[in-house]
Amino acid sequence: MRTRLLAIAAAAAAAALAGSAAMAQGWADLPDWSGDWTVVKAKAADPAPPYKPEWAAKARANAAALKANRSADPFSTCGLPAGAPRMLSLPGVHEWVVRPGEVWHAVEDGNTVQRIYTDGRKHPEGDDLFATYTGDNVGHWEGRVLVIDTVGLRPDTWLDGAGAPHSDQTHVTTRVRKVGAELQADIEIDDPMAFNHPWKLVRRYSRLPAGSFVHDFACRIIRSAADAKAAE
Amino acid sequence: MRIPASRVWALAAVGSLALGAAAGAAPLRPAESLPDWTGVWQNKGPPTDTDLFDGGTSQPRGCAALNQPCRSYPPYKPDWEAKYEKNLGMARAATLPDPLTRCMPRGTPGNMRSPDTIEFVPRPERTWIFIENGSQARRIYTDGRGHRTGKDAFDNWTGDSVGHWEGDTLVVETVGVKGDMMIDRTGAILSSKAKVSERIHRRDENTMEDDFTIEDPVALTGPWKVTRLYRKVQGPIYDYACAENPRNKIDASGRTLTLDTQGRVIDAH
Numbered sequence: 001m002r003t004r005l006l007a008i009a010a011a012a013a014a015a016a017l018a019g020s021a022a023m024a025q026g027w028a029d030l031p032d033w034s035g036d037w038t039v040v041k042a043k044a045a046d047p048a049p050p051y052k053p054e055w056a057a058k059a060r061a062n063a064a065a066l067k068a069n070r071s072a073d074p075f076s077t078c079g080l081p082a083g084a085p086r087m088l089s090l091p092g093v094h095e096w097v098v099r100p101g102e103v104w105h106a107v108e109d110g111n112t113v114q115r116i117y118t119d120g121r122k123h124p125e126g127d128d129l130f131a132t133y134t135g136d137n138v139g140h141w142e143g144r145v146l147v148i149d150t151v152g153l154r155p156d157t158w159l160d161g162a163g164a165p166h167s168d169q170t171h172v173t174t175r176v177r178k179v180g181a182e183l184q185a186d187i188e189i190d191d192p193m194a195f196n197h198p199w200k201l202v203r204r205y206s207r208l209p210a211g212s213f214v215h216d217f218a219c220r221i222i223r224s225a226a227d228a229k230a231a232e
Numbered sequence: 233m234r235i236p237a238s239r240v241w242a243l244a245a246v247g248s249l250a251l252g253a254a255a256g257a258a259p260l261r262p263a264e265s266l267p268d269w270t271g272v273w274q275n276k277g278p279p280t281d282t283d284l285f286d287g288g289t290s291q292p293r294g295c296a297a298l299n300q301p302c303r304s305y306p307p308y309k310p311d312w313e314a315k316y317e318k319n320l321g322m323a324r325a326a327t328l329p330d331p332l333t334r335c336m337p338r339g340t341p342g343n344m345r346s347p348d349t350i351e352f353v354p355r356p357e358r359t360w361i362f363i364e365n366g367s368q369a370r371r372i373y374t375d376g377r378g379h380r381t382g383k384d385a386f387d388n389w390t391g392d393s394v395g396h397w398e399g400d401t402l403v404v405e406t407v408g409v410k411g412d413m414m415i416d417r418t419g420a421i422l423s424s425k426a427k428v429s430e431r432i433h434r435r436d437e438n439t440m441e442d443d444f445t446i447e448d449p450v451a452l453t454g455p456w457k458v459t460r461l462y463r464k465v466q467g468p469i470y471d472y473a474c475a476e477n478p479r480n481k482i483d484a485s486g487r488t489l490t491l492d493t494q495g496r497v498i499d500a501h
Contacts (some may be wrong), residue, residue, distance in 0.1 A: 027263040072490050081473050132471040216388040
């Protein structure tokens with residue numbers, strides 16, 4: 001009986017392997033990024049975004065309005081999702097759900113989910129490529145490095161909490177890999193409208209202790225309370 | 233020796249069971265053996281989402297849930313039946329303050345009745361259920377952990393879900409869901425003591441099945457059994473934010489005002 005069960009299990013495993021082999025990669029080729037990750041505070045400040053003059057002026061205006069309390073970070077007021085690529089920098093827990101054919105980057109803050117298709121598909125074209133918060137993400141594996149190509153980003157999100165604007169031509173290339181015990185994302189934000197040259201950022205993530213979990217909360221609670229007060 | 237439920241799937245692999253028990257760690261199901269749940273799924277049911285979470289057990293089958301005489305579930309205790317009747321009254325009058333309409337999360341199990349698409353994403357240590365509407369993410373821990381205790385055990389929207397595999401069926405137990413949340417657009421509610429058990433499996437090529445047993449010693453007289461089906465659909469999965477619908481006050485010129493976290497207008501001219 002035991003032999004038969006093992007044989008069935010082996011056959012099933014072989015079938016599963018054969019199925020995934022048809023894709024670009026199988027489970028055995030994928031790195032172990034399981035667990036809960038959180039952004040490591042960087043020692044050095046980020047380089048300034050390489051804005052063209054008119055976009056530098058927009059960035060200054062955003063920052064000034066923010067400082068004068070004349071506007072609010074659209075993300076911090078629970079209004080709009082952070083979107084990509086800012087989601088890579090959010091506090092709280094990050095998960096990298098790695099499977100053959102697709103990777104999900106799930107961020108606790110804002111319940112943001114970035115779907116990265118690694119099944120060989122291309123970005124959609126024409127009307128099928130419309131701007132969203134997390135954009136259209138296709139990826140491929142270079143060994144154990146996930147290379148993510150992101151386009152189709154809404155221009156009304158900010159690149160950071162200081163009000164850095166971007167256009168709808170933003171193109172982000174992100175390379176995620178394990179460096180020692182940490183995950184590292186090398187982010188290259190290209191925006192031919194706004195930037196003189198790509199803005200390069202690095203984000204590192206450390207793994208939280210085993211048994212950690214993702215808190216489930218709704219930013220909208222605060223907003224609803226605010227709405228209630230505003231209605232008074 | 234008590235065998236944690238998480239190891240039930242592995243009974244055929246006797247060697248790894250013994251090893252896992254000796255190490256004190258739950259052996260994870262090998263990734264290669266996980267069932268194929270890939271793709272994009274969508275609730276089967278009326279697109280209007282106006283029927284009871286448990287449309288399938290209305291009597292007679294298929295009758296409109298808001299049509300009082302045909303309703304026989306949920307099996308509420310009298311005081312909760314009275315609460316539900318109040319909500320049903322509002323639903324019939326189209327005045328139900330459904331949290332989903334105000335961009336609040338639906339919570340478990342109501343999130344499994346969400347409109348739009350759902351993904352079932354198994355990995356050895358966790359299974360995620362990503363729900364487009366919201367967006368919401370359910371995390372079902374299959375690494376052998378129990379429910380949270382002490383300060384970690386607080387009620388939230390999706391609850392605290394742990395699971396184990398029985399063959400290709402994911403058996404899930406969820407507790408710690410906020411009480412008094414409406415789980416559908418008829419206004420059905422459960423208490424914070426509800427325990428939601430689910431058996432999730434792929435019924436056939438084009439169908440995922442989730443069999444619920446909802447127990448609630450506070451609100452219900454007995455178990456409430458619900459089966460929900462999901463049909464395979466073509467993508468894409470849309471990425472949007474419910475809260476992008478402007479709900480803030482507007483000024484005389486029609487401009488939407490920005491509020492701070494205390495509800496004060498911060499960009500009035």
